[in-house]
Amino acid sequence: MKLKLDYSNIIEENLGSIQGLKLDDIRKLIPKGGKILDNLNDLTNKSQLGFLTLPDEKKLIDEITVYAKSVKKRYDAYVHIGIGGSALGPIALQNSLLDSYYNLDDKPKMFFPDNVDPDWLNELLEHIDVSKTLFHIVSKSGGTAETAATMLYFVKFLKEKLGDSFYKNLLFTTDPVDGLLNQIAREYPIKCFRIPPNVGGRFSVLTAVGLISAAVAGINIKELMAGAQEMAEICRKEDLEKNPAFIFAAIHYLYMKKGKNISVMMPYSNKIRDLADWYCQLWAESLGKKVDNENNIVETGQTPVKALGTTDQHSQVQLYVEGPNDKIITFLEVENFNENQPLENHFEYIPEFDYLSGKTLGELINNEKRATEIALTNNQRPNITIKFPKVNANTIGQFFMLLETATAFAGGLLNINTFNQPGVEEGKIATYALMGRKGYDKKKKEILQQLEKKQSFVV
Numbered sequence: 001m002k003l004k005l006d007y008s009n010i011i012e013e014n015l016g017s018i019q020g021l022k023l024d025d026i027r028k029l030i031p032k033g034g035k036i037l038d039n040l041n042d043l044t045n046k047s048q049l050g051f052l053t054l055p056d057e058k059k060l061i062d063e064i065t066v067y068a069k070s071v072k073k074r075y076d077a078y079v080h081i082g083i084g085g086s087a088l089g090p091i092a093l094q095n096s097l098l099d100s101y102y103n104l105d106d107k108p109k110m111f112f113p114d115n116v117d118p119d120w121l122n123e124l125l126e127h128i129d130v131s132k133t134l135f136h137i138v139s140k141s142g143g144t145a146e147t148a149a150t151m152l153y154f155v156k157f158l159k160e161k162l163g164d165s166f167y168k169n170l171l172f173t174t175d176p177v178d179g180l181l182n183q184i185a186r187e188y189p190i191k192c193f194r195i196p197p198n199v200g201g202r203f204s205v206l207t208a209v210g211l212i213s214a215a216v217a218g219i220n221i222k223e224l225m226a227g228a229q230e231m232a233e234i235c236r237k238e239d240l241e242k243n244p245a246f247i248f249a250a251i252h253y254l255y256m257k258k259g260k261n262i263s264v265m266m267p268y269s270n271k272i273r274d275l276a277d278w279y280c281q282l283w284a285e286s287l288g289k290k291v292d293n294e295n296n297i298v299e300t301g302q303t304p305v306k307a308l309g310t311t312d313q314h315s316q317v318q319l320y321v322e323g324p325n326d327k328i329i330t331f332l333e334v335e336n337f338n339e340n341q342p343l344e345n346h347f348e349y350i351p352e353f354d355y356l357s358g359k360t361l362g363e364l365i366n367n368e369k370r371a372t373e374i375a376l377t378n379n380q381r382p383n384i385t386i387k388f389p390k391v392n393a394n395t396i397g398q399f400f401m402l403l404e405t406a407t408a409f410a411g412g413l414l415n416i417n418t419f420n421q422p423g424v425e426e427g428k429i430a431t432y433a434l435m436g437r438k439g440y441d442k443k444k445k446e447i448l449q450q451l452e453k454k455q456s457f458v459v
């Protein structure tokens with residue numbers, strides 16, 4: 001069951017000659033794509049880049065499966081504490097693959113508080129017994145302010161309940177050596193899983209970052225990784241005309257050059273809606289860069305936007321069909337839903353409902369997607385579709401690997417560093433300074449001086 005990428009609606013024969021691309025435009029990028037692929041393979045073979053070979057880590061999959069079983073037995077609740085790349089993938093996995101109402105009936109209940117909204121965290125506290133809760137702290141750097149603060153917030157209550165044994169309800173996933181979590185783990189025998197140094201935060205969903213919560217909730221992580229492995233093989237193929245990661249990247253790159261600065265991802269399914277949040281971070285942080293590899297100022301990137309079909313047909317689609325033609329839209333389509341009972345017209349005296357009788361909700365949602373696709377294409381709005389034959393662990397694994405590799409290709413085409421995030425680091429440093437972290441006094445002074453000079457206009 002392979003994901004498919006349908007890019008018919010960007011080809012000029014279908015989209016028209018002004019907005020459409022020629023197949024030749026894509027083919028012309030193949031030599032550059034070949035070099036990017038060689039470089040990715042080279043970095044992977046030298047272990048400088050890790051995401052493509054994560055599915056080979058069979059031992060880790062077994063270790064996590066065994067560990068997850070023990071968590072399921074011991075705890076009533078699991079709280080995942082992380083942010084950005086340490087949270088979005090795990091959240092997308094849960095929501096795609098678990099029953100949407102899992103927490104009503106199953107155990108351990110799963111929570112992902114990925115923000116430091118005090119009211120939100122306090123509400124969670126009201127609904128868990130901390131002594132029966134595992135707190136999984138996930139931070140590659142080990143020091144991110146939001147993650148550290150959320151951990152400290154809960155540790156207070158853990159200490160009140162468990163005293164010196166508080167650490168027994170903590171699990172860390174972090175760098176193998178560096179960072180503040182490792183300092184804590186040297187003081188207390190806290191179980192630690194590792195994020196390989198050659199895998200960046202937003203590429204880490206298929207490490208312990210995403211696998212632990214998935215396995216604890218009963219998701220088949222072997223299948224997830226098998227899907228990722230199949231897609232890694234496809235995306236590392238030399239024949240780039242058949243390589244969906246390259247094609248996705250090339251199309252987006254060509255449209256960026258044509259001034260389409262927005263990439264909308266629009267799943268037509270609630271189950272996979274959070275894949276779009278995960279994609280937004282991956283695309284934004286990887287491609288939004290000030291300088292290229294030669295240090296020229298390029299200020300490049302494409303703003304990712306999440307939309308949900310059919311819901312946003314009644315909210316955003318008017319803009320997409322008739323507003324500025326500055327977007328490329330990626331639909332996510334589920335070809336076969338698990339539940340697909342036909343509807344009946346229970347109100348015969350309303351013949352206007354007859355057209356729904358005998359049809360399934362799956363047919364309706366997919367025809368609505370087709371209708372939006374037609375409206376966009378007729379208005380020369382470029383759109384492509386990633387088709388899921390079914391939503392299951394295997395196809396979700398394929399999706400993660402496809403988009404991660406596509407992002408690496410896109411960064412290569414843009415000639416930027418896909419794997420750093422200096423802009424995020426700048427914000428992290430300013431937060432530390434404003435919150436008075438040791439070692440950040442100079443930065444704090446600079447910020448305060450800057451704020452003093454700032455003219456204020458507030459109404």
Ligand code: PA5
Pocket residue numbers: 083084085086138139140141142143144147200201202203285421424
């Ligand atoms: O992709 C990234 O590197 C970032 O978005 C990080 O995931 C995010 O800032 C959280 O960092 P950390 O896992 O180090 O706490």
